[in-house]
Amino acid sequence: MTANTPLLEKLAAEYGTPLYVYDxxxxxxxxxxxxxxxxxxxxxxxxxxxxxxxxxxxxxxxxxxxxxxxxxxxxxxxxxxxxxxxxxxxxxxxxxxxxxxxxxxxxxxxxxxxxxxxxxxxxxxxxxxxxxxxxxxxxxxxxxxxxxxxxxxxxxxxxxxxxxxxxxxxxxxxxxxxxxxxxxxxxxxxxxxxxxxxxxxxxxxxxxxxxxxxxxxxxxxxxxxxxxxxxxxxxxxxxxxxxxxxxxxxxxxxxxxxxxxxxxxxxxxxxxxxxxxxVGDSGTLLAGVSNVKVSRGRKFVILDAGINTFGGMSGLGRLLPVSVVVDTDGAGRATEKASLVGPLCTPGDILGREIEVPETADGDVLTIPNTGAYGPTASLLMFLGRPAPTEAVVRGDEVLHVSRIEHIRTPV
The missing domain is CATH 3.20.20.10 (Alanine racemase)
Incomplete structure (x- = not known):
């Protein structure tokens, strides 16, 4: 697991991923x-x-x-x-x-x-x-x-x-x-x-x-x-x-x-x-690794967070360019080149092409810093009906609030 603090590890274990943490x-x-x-x-x-x-x-x-x-x-x-x-x-x-x-x-x-x-x-x-x-x-x-x-x-x-x-x-x-x-x-x-x-x-x-x-x-x-x-x-x-x-x-x-x-x-x-x-640097996105595969010599790390979770508007060329850089622990862990992609059934669901990531396996959690701005509400939240990411608000090591946006169709 590559989450970089005990609190992030604890929150990911308790609430699952994808998970935003705002400090x-x-x-x-x-x-x-x-x-x-x-x-x-x-x-x-x-x-x-x-x-x-x-x-x-x-x-x-x-x-x-x-x-x-x-x-x-x-x-x-x-x-x-x-x-x-x-x-x-x-x-x-x-x-x-x-x-x-x-x-x-x-x-x-x-x-x-x-x-x-x-x-x-x-x-x-x-x-x-x-x-x-x-x-x-x-x-x-x-x-x-x-x-x-x-x-x-x-x-x-x-x-x-x-x-x-x-x-x-x-x-x-x-x-x-x-x-x-x-x-x-x-x-x-x-x-x-x-x-x-x-x-x-x-x-x-x-x-x-x-x-x-x-x-x-x-x-x-x-x-x-x-x-x-x-x-x-x-x-x-x-x-x-x-x-x-x-x-x-x-x-x-x-x-x-x-x-x-x-x-x-x-x-x-x-x-x-x-x-x-x-708010930008207050946020950290924790994304779980669902699968790792190689296609014609290139490695793909498939996450449970895609443009439905982060950067959806930029994925359509409308807002900010998505090119995430994950935390790599700073503890000497080996890294490798891979593309980070999300879970959606579209080739546009890409968070980073051929970027440096820790050596990663199914079940790991990657940490993406500086994601407090243009996160869930600037993403394709309802595309393919996947659940919205959980959002946790903390102050230091104290957890203050945990919630998730729910999609509910109501009669009018």
Missing amino acids: LDGVDAARRDLFGALPESFDVFYAFKANPHVELVRALRTGEGPACKAEISSTGELAAALEAGYPGTDILYTGPGKTRGELARAIVDGVRLFSAESLSDLTHIGEAALAHGVTADALLRINSATAGASTSIRMTGTPTQFGIDSETVAEIAAQLRDVPGVTVAGLHLFSQSNARDEKALIGEFLRSIDVAAAMQEDLGVRLRMMDIGGGFSVPYAQAGARAQYPGLRAALEEKLDTTFPGWRQGEPRVAVESGRYL
Whole structure:
């Protein structure tokens, strides 16, 4: 067995595999690091899409230090946020496809801040607010005309469902300002994910601040808030540490002092958002070896965890590239080249091609680190009807919560 701690071995023996283990000490450390890298007055919105497990998102709200707020884009994520204790006033509702029913639910549950992707989206937000006798605040998401730093996922500079094209803002500014039931409170500038390095991250943030200044002029609205996005990096299913950003705070403070001199007094209030950075290295995936075979000279290690358990969206080329690197004990155990594949009846169920793994036999357990983000809920959970992986939440050696997502078909 290659699980690297007695606790992981115990949990795998008790609950079986595939098994995710999330350590809240890691979540706490990531939150401290991120807030520590930012100017003191910044807000941090946690992107629930990275991992909406209630125990993890609760940990990001409670404990020592500043609390994260919630960035959500569905009523399911809204329910998780409310269960974890987030008040509606600490929730930002985003996404290009918000339905009228979803908007009504969010308004009823106390959400008052929305990201608007278009004039029509803004109108829908206003209609939902008016129907319930309130006024909502909106951050206009901007699709900048130009792309900035290189990144694994680019969110601006091309035709897209995300955001209002920056070159059209001046033309439609009066319409945006005059939508009943909603006030244009600021801007949402999410342009990248998983920045290459600190220089790239800083460069993109500084460019977003310049875009915000230009959009404020085009809109004719004094910004009360701006969300300048994310891009904070952590290894994905490979060993390694979260990125550190020692120069970020000073760079942001200098730029904001010049471009928005009132920001230190909250005019505007500035926020960033992060998903994987806050939870990615808290998670470990334990995968059982079901079979080992050789085909035409190549070895295949067949696991009980595949793209139905981890990286399903990336397996379809939609999210992050899957190329896991398993822990190899560090105890001198012999390794070999093999492909890690899952249990599904599709040739696309591959977690790693010709990677270094410990010499492995049926019944062993492999440990895949840095899997706290984009795990079960970003996978093909229902494909072939296999059970969802078990998820255990721990703090150090204490087991706090163990659960599994169940697929239940209910009449409507």
